[in-house]
Amino acid sequence: MDSSLSDRHFLITGGTGSFGQTMVSRLLQAGAAEVRVLSRDESKQDAMRHRLRDDRVRYYVGDVRDFDSVHKAARGVEFVFHAAALKQVPSCEFFPLEAVRTNVLGSANVVDACERNGIETLVLLSTDKAVYPINAMGMTKALMEKVAQAHARNNPSARTRVCCVRYGNVMYSRGSVIPLFIEQIRNGLAPTVTEPSMTRFLMSLGQSVELVEHAFRHGEPGDIFIRKAGACTIADLATALCNLFGVPAKFEVLGTRHGEKLYETLASREDLARAEDFGDFLRVPIDSRDLNYALYFDEGDTRQEHIADYHSHNARRLDVPEIMSLLLTLPEVRAQLDEVGQPTEFRDT
C-alpha cells in the first residue's frame, strides 16, 4: 500500500479518458479512499462503472466549462488531476474558441475551484504541442500552463499547490496513429504515413501516470514536469508494426496534415535554462523574476543562447527493433497479435 495515496480522496477531471482510467485503477490499487470522476459523457461513466465495480469510485456528470460543476465535484477531496481537454488537433483548428473554452477557461475554473475548496495539490496535464505552438490545441494548452503558473506566481500564500506535467504522444491512446495503423494492416491495407521523416516522442500510458505521480509528490507551485522519452520517425513506426504483423513494410504517403509539425518540442531552450535534471524527468520551475515591470524588461537571461531545445528530432532516436520491443510492451498490441496468430516475442539479434 502506498502511504501517500492510501486513504486519500481524489478527483480526476476527464476521468473516463485513456489517462483517467489508468490513473483511477492505479489509485484504487494504492488504497485510495475515494476517486471521483468528472466528465461530460454519462455513457462512458456507465461503462466504467460496470467495468470497475468499485464503490470507492464516484461519478460526476459535469463540464469544466461550468465552474459550479467543478466546484461541487472538488468539495471534500484533497488532490485533483486535471485531464479533461479538447485534444484533437483538427477539431481545435476548426473550432478554436471551443478549445479556448475548455482548455483555457475550463482549466482556470479547475484552478479556482481547487483554491476555493482548499485542495492540497492540483496537477494539470499538458502536451509537447504547447511548446512553440502552431495549432489551436497547442496554443490553448500553452495558455493553460500560463494560467497554472500565474496562480503560483500571484498567490504566494495559496492553499493549493498547482503544477503541470508535459508529455509527448501516448502510444495506443484513443484515436492515435498506432491503433489506426494496426487496423489498416489487419484489413490488408498499407499504413497511411503522413510524412515518413516526421518524428514523435513515444511514451506509454503507464509512464504518463508515473510522471503525474512524480509531480504530485515533488512539485513546487508553478513547476512543469517533463518526462524524457525516446522518439522515432513515423516511417520506422509503420515498419515496426508491419514487421510485427508479418507483412511487407510498404506504406501510402499522405503528406503533412493541417496544423501538424515535422517534430515536437518537449522543452524549449528557455525552459532548459531553468530546468533541473532528475534523470528520467526534468523539472522546470516558474520564472521567479517577478512582474515588477522594470525588472521584467531590464533583467535579461544570458544562459539560453547556448542551449538547444529538446525535441523529437534531437532526442534519443529509437530504431525499428527498439520500436518493435516497445510496442510489444503494450497489452493492446499483444492482444491484436494474438488474434492474428503472430508471435508476441521478439529478439533483436
Ligand SMILES: O=c1ccn([C@@H]2O[C@H](COP(=O)(O)OP(=O)(O)O[C@H]3O[C@H](CO)[C@@H](O)[C@H](O)[C@H]3O)[C@@H](O)[C@H]2O)c(=O)[nH]1
Ligand atoms: O494516418 C495517419 C495519422 C497520423 N500519422 C502521423 O502519426 C504521428 C502521430 O499522430 P497522432 O497519433 O494522430 O498524434 P498527434 O497528432 O501527434 O497528436 C497526439 O499526440 C498529442 C501529444 O503530442 C496529444 O496531445 C494529442 O491529443 C494526440 O492527438 C504524426 O506524426 C502523424 O503525422 C500518420 O502518419 N498517418
